[in-house]
Amino acid sequence: MQHPILWIHGEALSPRNPALLAHPGRPAVFVFDTALLEGATPAAALSLKRIGFLYECLLELPVTLRQGDVAEELLAFAQAHGADGIVTSAATDPRFSAICRQLEQHLPLQVLEPQPFVELEGPVELGRFSRYWRRAEPAVWRLWCGGSGLGARAPGCP
Numbered sequence: 001m002q003h004p005i006l007w008i009h010g011e012a013l014s015p016r017n018p019a020l021l022a023h024p025g026r027p028a029v030f031v032f033d034t035a036l037l038e039g040a041t042p043a044a045a046l047s048l049k050r051i052g053f054l055y056e057c058l059l060e061l062p063v064t065l066r067q068g069d070v071a072e073e074l075l076a077f078a079q080a081h082g083a084d085g086i087v088t089s090a091a092t093d094p095r096f097s098a099i100c101r102q103l104e105q106h107l108p109l110q111v112l113e114p115q116p117f118v119e120l121e122g123p124v125e126l127g128r129f130s131r132y133w134r135r136a137e138p139a140v141w142r143l144w145c146g147g148s149g150l151g152a153r154a155p156g157c158p
């Protein structure tokens with residue numbers, strides 16, 4: 001791929017997104033998925049707090065925002081930019097695989113693995129942030145306070 005577009009999704013809202021790092025300056029897009037915004041039921045729809053969080057994260061990234069069917073919007077964005085493929089980062093959302101299969105019928109797709117926030121042993125349960133954080137927090141503090149290149153102990157370290 002010489003001229004890809006970058007698909008930024010809700011699991012990779014960092015300036016360290018591997019797609020943004022691998023292809024700086026390439027057109028990037030985030031699609032607010034209508035199916036998720038509306039939800040199968042009102043209880044299944046994204047909350048206003050979640051939508052606000054996504055939007056605030058996206059303000060810090062060089063992305064175009066769209067709303068609609070994710071695959072359709074990505075393909076239209078790719079066509080508008082004369083792209084020869086799509087680059088994104090891996091995700092755990094089961095819908096991600098289905099969208100990837102749709103995209104691959106039309107354009108080459110490259111899925112990059114993000115750098116883990118923290119290395120944890122064993123399987124990680126991502127269903128609830130609090131469960132994940134209970135396991136991750138000690139490792140984060142070890143990295144932060146353990147000196148890993150910081151030279152001195154960070155403020156607030158035990």
